[in-house]
Ligand SMILES: O=c1ccn([C@H]2C[C@H](O)[C@@H](CO)O2)c(=O)[nH]1
């Protein structure tokens with residue numbers, strides 16, 4: 614799948630965001646190795662700390678469907694610069710996706726920043742760090 618297609622899927626996901634508090638819609642589209650696209654949007658809650666980001670929604674949907682191998686994720690929001698994922702999402706993406714996987718950050722103006730998972734969170738805390 615071409616990256617502009619995956620960005621289109623992220624925009625579709627963004628339209629489903631539930632954001633009564635921030636009004637800030639985010640969409641993500643996660644491409645699995647077998648060609649499936651998992652949509653994710655941010656879902657907020659009156660108990661603010663329960664808000665879930667678009668990126669983690671997409672990853673958790675895929676994982677809970679038994680899909681664990683991914684080749685790219687696209688993220689979109691109405692930001693001045695390509696939307697930067699929050700620290701929590703960087704951490705979760707780092708653990709569940711390969712270090713060389715493509716991360717495509719974009720905005721509604723069409724600015725695009727393409728990086729790898731390793732570049733998204735260099736030196737991420739990882740499962741290996743739990744070993745004595
Ligand atoms: O990359 C990001 C950054 C923020 N948000 C969400 C969390 C919250 O619902 C809203 C404002 O922070 O945007 C995401 O979904 N992804």
Ligand SMILES: [Zn+2]
Pocket residue numbers: 666667668669698699700701702703
């Ligand atoms: Zn996040």
